[in-house]
Amino acid sequence: MPGFQASARDRAATNYTMPALSPTMTEGSIASWRVKEGDSFSAGDVILEIETDKATMDVEAQDDGKLVKIVKGDGSKAIQVGERIGILADPEDDISTLELPAEDSKPAKEEKSAKKEEKSAAKAENKRESAPKPEKSSESKEASKSSESQKQGGATRKQTYPLYPSVEHLLHFNGLSAEDANQIPASGPQGRLLKGDVLAYLGQVQKSYPASISARLDKLSHLDLSNIQLAKKAEAKPENKQAEQKTEPELPRETEIAIPISLSSVIATQKRVQDTLGIFLPLSTFIARASELANDNLPSSKTHKATADDLFNAVLGLDKIATSSRGNYFPNITGLSSPSSITAAPRSAKKSDIIDLLAPKPKAPKRAAAPFMPGISPSENIFSVVARNGEERRATEYLEKMKLVLEDQPGRLVL
Template identity: 50%
Template sequence: MASFAVACRMSARLAARKVQQDAATRGFRTSAAALAAQNFTMPALSPTMTEGNIAAWRVKEGDKFSAGDVLLEIETDKATMDVEAQEDGILMKVMQADGSKGVQVGTRIAVIAEEGDDIASLQIPAEENSPAAQSAQTPSPQSPPGELQSAAPSAPAAAPTPAPGAKTFKQTYPLYPSVAQLIKQHGIDKAAVSSITPTGPGGRLLKGDVLAFLGKINAATPSTISARFNKASHLDLSNIKVAAQKPAPKQAKPAPPPPPPAPAKSLVSLPVSLVAVIEAQAKIQKTLGIFLPLSTFVARAADVANDALPLPAGYQPTADELFNQVLGLDKVGAAPAGSRGAYVPQIAALPPAGAVVVGPKKAAKKVDILDVLAAAPRKPAAVKKTAVVPGASAAGPNLFSLRVPKAEERRAQVFLERVKVVLENEPGRLVL
C-alpha cells in the first residue's frame, strides 16, 4: 500500500504541474480570476493504469482541504487507493460523482480553486480533452489577425542515436513488457537498444536503463541502484570474528547408586536332643578306644541332610539342566528331585523349665596383701570331660536354627528335620 500511495502522490503532483503548463500554453486571458480555477483530472496511480472507478469523494463541493488530506478513493482492477491533495485549496465543482465507472486517465473529474478565492466569481475552465478545447487550439482562418492563438502541440523529441564506435551490449530477449513498451513509444531501433547498458539481474535491460538513455532520469541512477542491490545480496563476513570457545562447565560426579536392599530373611529353628549321640559316643570310646567329639556327629549329620534338598521358590535352572531339557535327557532315567544345599546350623542350648533362679549377688571376696605375696595354691589335676559343641547341652534339648531368605524357608525346614532324624534316631551310621 505504501508504494501505491507514493505513486498516487506523484501522479497528482504531475497532473497539477501539467494543468499549469497547459494554462500557460493556451494563451493569455483577460480575467485574472479565471486562472485560479483548475481542472483536476483522473490521476494514473500505476504505470499501467488507463482507467479507474471513483469509489467515493471524501471532500464535498465548497469544502476547503489542506495538503495531505484525502480527496477521494479510486478503484482499479488491482486495489482501492486514496488520492491526497498536494496543496491547500477548495473543491469548487465535482464533475464525476461517486460510483463513476471507467473514467479514463487524464479526464477531468473535478475543478479546484486556490485557498482564499471566491468560488462564486470564478469561471469553470474548459476541459482540455473536450472537442471545444481541441478546436480552440486549432488555428481558424476566420480568426482576427491580432488575436493570439494557442501554440500547436510540439512533436515528441526524437530518440537519441548511438555515437559511432560506441560500446554495444548483447541484450537478453524477450525484453520485459515495460521495457518493450517504452522502446516502442519512443521509436528506439534495435541498434540503439544494443548500446543501452543493462543493469538488471542476469544482464537484463530494465526500464530505468531506457529512461536514463532517453535522458528522463540521471544517467548514473541505474548503476547506483544496481550496485546497492548487488552489495545487499552478498553477505559481508570480513568483520565477523570467531568467538573463543568457552571451557565446558565441570560436571559433578554422579553419586554412586545406593546398594540394593538386602532380601528379608526368616529364622527357621527346630529342637534337637543329643542324648542318643552321647550314648553312641561313649559306646565307640569303650569298644574302639576312639573319642569322637560331638562336633563330628553334627558336621556329618549336616552333610547327610544337605543332599538332594527341595528346590527353592523361583529356582532358575542351570545351563546344563537347560541343555538336558532341550535334548530330552531329563526324561531319561530318574532326574534329581532337588539340589545339594550348603547349610550349617546354629546351635544353642535351651534352658530347662524352672532352671532360671534370680537371687542376691554374692559379695566380692576381699583380696589380702598376704594372699598376693603368698604362693598360689596348686590346682588339682584337671579331670577330662566330654567335649561338646560350643553352645550345646548334653543333658537337655538344643535349638538348631538357620536364617535364610523367605524363598528357602521350606528347603531349610527339610534340612533341619533330616538333621533331627539322624542325630536322635541313628547317630551310629555317621561313623560307619
Template identity: 50%
Template sequence: MKQKYPLYPSVINALHANGLSKEDADKIPATGPSGRLLKGDVLAYAGRLSDSAYASNLSKIVAEKAHLDLSNIKVVQPKAPAAAAPSTPAAPTEPVPEPVTQVTLPINFKAVLECQKRLQDNLGVYLPLSEFVARATELANEDLPRSKKAQPTADELFDAIVGVNNIPTTSRGHFIPEVSSPPSFAPKSARVPPKSDIIDILSGKPAKPRAAKTAVPAASAIASPVNVFSVSVPKGEEKRATLFLERVKAVLEKQPGDLVL
C-alpha cells in the first residue's frame, strides 16, 4: 500500500539501516494513526522485532494510557492559616499646609470721616466706619478675575464636552480684610536746660532748680487717619487680592458717598 503521508525521519533512518528502500516502505503494514508508517513497523518487517511482541507491547501501552489512574489520589487537609502578625497602624500623615501670603495696602480714611460728619450734620444719621468698610468690601468683591485654583462646575464640564466654551473669566470674591492702625510714634518732650541767674552767680549762691519747659509737639506729629488693610491668601492669588484691596481703597478714598446711597 503506497504511503499517503511523508515518512518520519526515524522511519527513513530505519529503512536505510535495514537496507530497505522507499519502495519497500509501501509493502510494510502501517499501524500508525491514519495509516502512517512507524519505526516499529519497519523494524518488525525487517525481523528485528517479533510481530506478536510488538503488537502486544503497543496494545499494552495504549491500554495503559487510555484511562487516567486516580487510585492514588489523597485528600490534602487544609492548612491552618498562619497567625497574622499584629500590624502597627501607620501614623496618619498630616496634610501639608498650603503656603499663605499676606497682601497689605494702606488706606486713608480722611474722605470717609468727612462724609460721616456731613451725613451726621445734615441728616442726623450716624453711620459707623465699620459700615463703610463692610459696604466697600461687598462692592470690591464683585466681578474679580477668576481664581486660578477654582475647579470647573458640572455645567462648565458639560459645556466643554459639547464644545461650548463659555467658562466665565470673572467670579465673586470672598475676601474679608483685616484693618489695623499703623503705629504712631509721638515725639518725646524735649527738656530745656534751666538758665543760670546772673545774681546767683555773683553772690555765689547755688542756682535754684527751676521747672523745665516742655516743647509742644508740632501739628504734623499727630498721626493721620490712615489704616492698613490686609488679606491672607494662598500662594498664587496675590494679584487677585491686590485688585480687591485697590478697589476698596478707591471707593473709600475717592467715592465714600456712593456707599451711603
C-alpha cells in the first residue's frame, strides 16, 4: 500500500499597488524605497515614502514579507491609486523559483469610471421601477377612494394650505405627487393633511389610527367643567369687638431705689494720697471709679432677652446663656448732714516777690481745709438710681457694690 507523500505548496508572488493614503487621494509619487529588492521586512516597517499634493508620508508594511521586484522606482510621478508599483512575497519564499504575477490591477481612474457607469445604470433601473403604472379605470379609483376614506375616517379634499415639511418629505419619498395628496383622507384641523394620514394611506399604520388620534385630541382640547360643583360660602363668624379694640401698650414702670452710703473712708483715703504723693483726687473720680466696678457682672433683668450669639452657643452646647451682664447705672447723690472740713486741692501759688526771695523761707503752713462739694456730705449720703420694671434686683445689687467699695475698699479706687 503506497504511503502518503508531502510536497511544498505552490508559492506565488503578489502585486503591490499604490495605496490610497486618504479618501480624496487619486494619485501619488514615490519619493524613495526604504527596502531594496530581495530584502525582507516585518509588519510595521516603513517600505517606501510617498508624496502627494498635500504631504509626504511613510507607508508601513501590514505583514511580514519580502520585496521581490520594484516596478516603479524612486522619483516616479503621477502614479494612479491601484497601479502596480512592486511585487511582494512571503519571507521564506525563494525568489528564484517564484512565478511573477501579471499586472491585474486597474488604476483608480478606470475604477472610478466603472463605478460611475454602475451608478448611472442603477439610477436608470430605479427610474424604470418608479415609473407610473398604468392608471386604473375611473370607477375603480372612485370606489377605492371612498372605501379608504371611510376606513381612515377623514374626507378627501384639495389641500389649500402648504403641506407640512414632514408630509411633503413622506410624499416625495414614496413617489406621491400633489394630486395624490388631494386624494388622501385628511384628519387634521380644517382638513389639513397630516403625516399619520399619509402613513395610513400607505398601509404603514392602521387606517383608523389618524381618526382616533384626532378625536382624542379634539376631546382633550376642551375643558370639561360638568363635574365641578360650586363651594358653599362659609358663614361669617361674629365679630369679636373686644379683640378689635387695640389696647395701648403699658409703659415700663420705673422705681427709684436708694441706700445711704458714707464717704468718710473715701475722704480719709483722699487725704492720705494727697499728703503722701501730693496728688489730689476729687470725689467725682472716686465715685466714677466705684460706679465702673459696681456695673460689672450685674444679674440679668427679667425683661432681658438672649442675644443671637447666646442662643447659637446654647444650641451647639458650647456655652450656657449668660445670667449676668454689665450695667450702665450712675447714682444720684444727696447729702444728709452739713459738710465738714476736708482736704481740698492746694491753691495756686502766690506770685514771687524780690523780698520773698531774699528773706529766709518761713515754715510751711498747715494745709487749710477746702470747701466741700455742694450737695455731698462727708458722713451720710443717699445714693439712688431709677430702675425700670423687672430691674429692681439689678439696681439694688449695683448700689450695694457701690456701698461696699466706697465704705470698705476705697483703696481700690486709687490705682
